[in-house]
Amino acid sequence: MANYYSPKEITLNFAASATYKKNLPLLKFMLIAILGGVFIAFGGLLSVMVAGGMPGIGESNPGLIKFVAGALFPIGLIMVSITGADLFTSDCAAFSYPLLQRQIGVGTFFKFLILSYLFNLVGAQIVAFLLSYEVGLLDKEPWQAYLHHYSEAKVSQDFIKVLLKGIGANWLVCLGMFMGYAAKDISGKCIAIWIPVMLFVTLGYEHSIANMFFIPAAIYSGAAITWSEFILHNLIPATIGNLIGGALLVGGVYWYLYLKEEKK
Numbered sequence: 001m002a003n004y005y006s007p008k009e010i011t012l013n014f015a016a017s018a019t020y021k022k023n024l025p026l027l028k029f030m031l032i033a034i035l036g037g038v039f040i041a042f043g044g045l046l047s048v049m050v051a052g053g054m055p056g057i058g059e060s061n062p063g064l065i066k067f068v069a070g071a072l073f074p075i076g077l078i079m080v081s082i083t084g085a086d087l088f089t090s091d092c093a094a095f096s097y098p099l100l101q102r103q104i105g106v107g108t109f110f111k112f113l114i115l116s117y118l119f120n121l122v123g124a125q126i127v128a129f130l131l132s133y134e135v136g137l138l139d140k141e142p143w144q145a146y147l148h149h150y151s152e153a154k155v156s157q158d159f160i161k162v163l164l165k166g167i168g169a170n171w172l173v174c175l176g177m178f179m180g181y182a183a184k185d186i187s188g189k190c191i192a193i194w195i196p197v198m199l200f201v202t203l204g205y206e207h208s209i210a211n212m213f214f215i216p217a218a219i220y221s222g223a224a225i226t227w228s229e230f231i232l233h234n235l236i237p238a239t240i241g242n243l244i245g246g247a248l249l250v251g252g253v254y255w256y257l258y259l260k261e262e263k264k
Contacts, residue, residue, distance in 0.1 A: 004182045008258040013181040015097030015259070021086060022095075022104065022112065033116045035085040037123020041213035043076020045132055047201070048214075052146030070202030073210070074194045077173065081180050081193055088116040088209055089242050093174040096251025101259060117208075117239070124212035133220040144221055151218035154211060155225055155233045162206050162234055166241020167249070169205035172196040173242075174250035206238040 005013065021029060051058075051069035058065040080087050091113055098104045132138050138147060157165075179192035200207065215230045 003184050004188065005184070007182075007254070010178055010181045011097070011254045011258040014094055014178055014254075015101070017181075018091070018094040018098050018112075019103070021091075022098070022108070026115075029086065029112075029115060030119050032084060032086040033088075033119030034123040034126075035083065036080050036087040036116070037120035037209060037212065038126055039079040039083070039085055039123075040076040040087065040120070040207075040209050041124040041127030042079070043073045044210050044213040045127060045137070045217075046075060047072045048143060048147050048150075048217075049137065052143040052150075055142040055146070058146075066202045066204070067198075070198040070200075071194075073201045074176070074197035076210075077176060077197050078190050078193050081177060081189060082186065086116050086120075088113060088120050089170045089173050089207060089246055090177040091116050092170060092243050092246025093177070093251040093254075096247045097255055097259065100252065100255045113243075120209045121212050124209060125216060128213050128217040129220055132217050138217055138221040147214065147218050147221065148223040151215045151223055151225060154206070154215060155229045157233070159233070159237045162237035163241040163244075165204070165206040166208065166238040167245035168203065168241075169200045169207040169238070170242035170245035171249045172200035172205070172245075173207060174246040178250060178254065206234065206241065208235060208239040208242050211235060211238055 021032075024032075047069040050072055051065050054065060054068065077087070079085070080090075095104070095109050095112055099106065099109045138144050154162075173196070176193040176196040179196065180189045183189040183192050211230075211234055215225060215234060219225050219227065219230065
């Protein structure tokens with residue numbers, strides 16, 4: 001017996017996660033969405049504290065710093081998956097399956113994405129403000145300089161570039177969740193999630209929920225970034241890209257491959 005599920009079984013499991021969330025009481029859904037934002041922010045904070053604490057290595061080998069950040073950040077998504085927390089970006093794919101199967105309407109699809117997005121934002125601020133800035137993790141060097149430079153670069157790109165990076169990010173994040181559903185054990189799940197998420201962070205793609213941690217944390221600690229710059233120059237295009245990458249390139253593609261009934 002194989003110790004992993006087939007791609008069709010994975011697709012069914014991923015789709016079932018959306019059905020489960022849709023049937024939760026609203027308060028429980030809000031709580032798991034807050035936890036999703038918290039866990040992604042913890043992964044982001046860990047990457048800042050380790051990668052940002054290596055300025056000497058970064059000057060001589062910037063690629064290694066990118067990889068270190070990429071290797072650590074997936075801890076957040078692993079916690080989301082194993083604990084059953086909720087994440088907007090993976091919901092873009094998960095809720096696409098019942099939508100395309102005509103089990104839910106477009107209104108329900110966007111209702112859950114919006115709720116997830118808003119409460120992920122709440123969770124991310126708990127870590128960005130209370131558990132990072134307020135406890136002094138981001139007011140010292142070299143971490144503050146690293147975070148400020150990292151976040152300022154994110155809001156200094158043009159709209160289309162961020163949108164395309166958002167597509168790439170959530171294509172890989174949703175593939176991480178998809179691959180995680182293949183595993184029948186915890187170690188397999190962790191490895192399957194880690195690979196594509198490490199890839200998206202190392203490549204510098206744009207994940208809206210992660211950026212809800214990075215950029216506000218930089219703003220709280222004094223970076224020369226305004227909230228309007230964050231929202232207009234990064235969050236909006238990254239979110240649009242994330243929706244396309246998750247709903248179309250993972251939700252739509254694997255629905256067509258494994259769930260769509262062919263006309264006879």
